[in-house]
Amino acid sequence: MSNKRVMRWIGAGKSIATDPSVKVLCPVCQKVYLKVRDIPNENNPSEVERQMLCDKCGAFNVLRLTR
Numbered sequence: 001m002s003n004k005r006v007m008r009w010i011g012a013g014k015s016i017a018t019d020p021s022v023k024v025l026c027p028v029c030q031k032v033y034l035k036v037r038d039i040p041n042e043n044n045p046s047e048v049e050r051q052m053l054c055d056k057c058g059a060f061n062v063l064r065l066t067r
């Protein structure tokens, strides 16, 4: 994984952590916007797992957020 790609993931994560409806280009292929979905943590109700997924290249990353 290149440094630039890592930096793009960090930028995407910051934006999406603030606003899950924000349109962020996939940090890997930069062709389509990332899909975002929130998965509640059953073991810890105050925490939510925010998944970022690219439909085009399959790139995937996860944020852990505290509500």
Ligand SMILES: [Zn+2]
Pocket (backbone or CB within 6 Å): 026, 027, 028, 029, 030, 031, 032, 054, 055, 056, 057, 058, 059
């Ligand atoms: Zn992609």
